[in-house]
Amino acid sequence: MTDLGKQWADGYDIEEYSIGDKKIVFTPQQKRFVNSKARFSLIYGGFGSGKTTILFIKMILQSLCYPDNYILLGRKHVSTIEALLPDLFGLLLKKWYHYHVKQGIIEFFNGSKILLYGLDSLQDGNMSDIKKAQQKIKGLNLSAYYIDQLEEIEFGVFEALNARLRRKSMPYRQGNMNTNPANFWAYDYFMANPAKGTEAIKCSMLDNPELPQDYIDEQLSKDKRYVQRYVYGNWTPNILTDKCVFAEEHLDKFKALEPEKEEGCEIFEQPEPNRKYRMGVDPSEGIVDPSSISVVSEDGHKIAKFNGKIPIHALGAKVKFLYYKYNEPLIIPEANAAGQALLLQIRDLKVFERKIQDEKYDKDTRKQGWKMSWSSKKALIEHFQQLLSKGFPKIYDKKTINEFKTFIWTDSAKQKGAGAQRNFHDDDVISTLLAYWELSPDSQKKRDIKYYKNTQAALKNKYVMQYI
Ligand SMILES: Nc1ncnc2c1ncn2[C@@H]1O[C@H](COP(=O)(O)OP(=O)(O)OP(=O)(O)O)[C@@H](O)[C@H]1O
Ligand SMILES: [Mg+2]
Numbered sequence: 001m002t003d004l005g006k007q008w009a010d011g012y013d014i015e016e017y018s019i020g021d022k023k024i025v026f027t028p029q030q031k032r033f034v035n036s037k038a039r040f041s042l043i044y045g046g047f048g049s050g051k052t053t054i055l056f057i058k059m060i061l062q063s064l065c066y067p068d069n070y071i072l073l074g075r076k077h078v079s080t081i082e083a084l085l086p087d088l089f090g091l092l093l094k095k096w097y098h099y100h101v102k103q104g105i106i107e108f109f110n111g112s113k114i115l116l117y118g119l120d121s122l123q124d125g126n127m128s129d130i131k132k133a134q135q136k137i138k139g140l141n142l143s144a145y146y147i148d149q150l151e152e153i154e155f156g157v158f159e160a161l162n163a164r165l166r167r168k169s170m171p172y173r174q175g176n177m178n179t180n181p182a183n184f185w186a187y188d189y190f191m192a193n194p195a196k197g198t199e200a201i202k203c204s205m206l207d208n209p210e211l212p213q214d215y216i217d218e219q220l221s222k223d224k225r226y227v228q229r230y231v232y233g234n235w236t237p238n239i240l241t242d243k244c245v246f247a248e249e250h251l252d253k254f255k256a257l258e259p260e261k262e263e264g265c266e267i268f269e270q271p272e273p274n275r276k277y278r279m280g281v282d283p284s285e286g287i288v289d290p291s292s293i294s295v296v297s298e299d300g301h302k303i304a305k306f307n308g309k310i311p312i313h314a315l316g317a318k319v320k321f322l323y324y325k326y327n328e329p330l331i332i333p334e335a336n337a338a339g340q341a342l343l344l345q346i347r348d349l350k351v352f353e354r355k356i357q358d359e360k361y362d363k364d365t366r367k368q369g370w371k372m373s374w375s376s377k378k379a380l381i382e383h384f385q386q387l388l389s390k391g392f393p394k395i396y397d398k399k400t401i402n403e404f405k406t407f408i409w410t411d412s413a414k415q416k417g418a419g420a421q422r423n424f425h426d427d428d429v430i431s432t433l434l435a436y437w438e439l440s441p442d443s444q445k446k447r448d449i450k451y452y453k454n455t456q457a458a459l460k461n462k463y464v465m466q467y468i
Contacts, residue, residue: 002065005066005171008061009171009172014026014034017060017091024053027203027207029043029045029049029201030057032201033058034058036201038197038199039173039174039175039197041174041175041177041199041201042176042186042198043178043200044178044179044180044190044233045181045202045232045233046203046229046232047205047230048208048211049208049233053087055178058176059146059176060091060092062143062170064096064112066143066170067112068110068112069111069143069170070112070115070141070169071114072115072140072144072145072146072161073116073117073146073148074117074146075118075147076118076149076153078116079118080149084148095109096108096109104116119153121136122154122156127287137161142165143167144165145164145165145175147175147176147178148177149178150178151179154185155185155189158185161175181230181233181234181235183408191235204231204232205231206232243408243409244406245381245407246385246388248405253391254396254404256397257397259305259397262321262325263318264306264318266305268302268396269301269304275298276297277298277303277329278295278298278435278436278439279323279326279329280293280332280433280436281294281334281339281342281434282427283341284309285338286310287309289309290425291306291308291310291315291338291427292430293315293322294400294435295435296432296435296436296439298439298443300392300436301393302393302394302396302397302400303326303396304326305400305428305431306318307399307427312338312341315342319342319345319346323346329350330351331346331351332351332437333351333370334370334430335354335367335368335369335370335371351368351369352368352437353366353367354366354369354371370434370437378418380437387439387440387441393432395432399428403420404432407420
């Protein structure tokens, strides 16, 4: 096998894989992937197109051809790797390896090792757990890593693994991975703006000679978008807008402008003396997520904003700065944990109050701040959708516009039905939606009419006074 390893590294192409009486002849796409020496090699495409199979075969070949190799096999959860082990072991001869269950290591007769790793420990949970997992990764010296279902893995984890690729047991070092077409960072990294060292190989369900025809016929009869994506494996930008909450046709009308900067805030329009404003705030502890403030004018322009990772007392100062600058607008802060701390600082300002039904005393009480729940989030979204369809909101800041485009419907309980696409933020969207709450083209009209009536009355009085 070491001879094969040398030839392979020198450009010999492997075309099939046999063990026992089993022989897998690679499809042209699988062949390209197996033989790719690109630093970051990705095979993407439709369901059942042989992505996992070829990932495993390449990993086995690298383990067998290069003694003392050390390779990491990662999926989001370690339990999902375990579920794939029968497929993996089906591609190995029993006498080749020993599986150390407790350590999660498959050790080969030639000293090569495959470490099974649940990558979620690096991206989910609290900060201290993530730090611990990062520390563990830092102790590794890898020649290659393999990721099945890259769409579940965050960019930061991918970067952390790349930093471990420094073991010399193989003539080259590699990250090998697969994905179904999905809206996540790798679209940009491998497709839209391919980074240095990347190679993306597309495969289709129809490439796999093993799939039964009735299954393929059934798959082909599904809706067009599904077929494009999950049968043919097309990874195109329309997928990126699949589940967007806000229609792109409206978002495309927003034109980004360069702001002025004041006290770290972005200012697009200076305040006008008689104009009314509103302010939405999405507060955060400032460690993981940024906090966001949006100020909108009653004629629907988002004219100022702040976004940054700062402690709550500093956020309070930003809110106050914008509050006094923009004629003391109504503040609508989200009353999450960080929001409670913010409310302590701004409770004497004009703050939105929500109604709470007090069943005990059968009456409504009021509390400061916006409580985000599935239903209140839905109401916020529906209100803003209506405004959008009337062309009322005008948003000038680039980051908010981009966040709107990646704000999607989700099933995640944490996101209460809608939120940012993984690896994207939604704090600017939330503060914007809050700022526009109860604002409509009519609210300004009503004020204009009132103003007109008042001035008419004043003129009349003046006239009467003069007359007298
Ligand atoms: N070149 C091949 N020749 C014969 N059978 C193959 C070949 N490649 C894959 N298969 C078989 O096709 C089936 C589907 O392959 P696999 O699970 O690798 O697809 P996948 O792209 O990972 O699917 P999914 O998108 O569902 O994760 C498996 O049973 C596998 O053994
Ligand atoms: Mg698979």
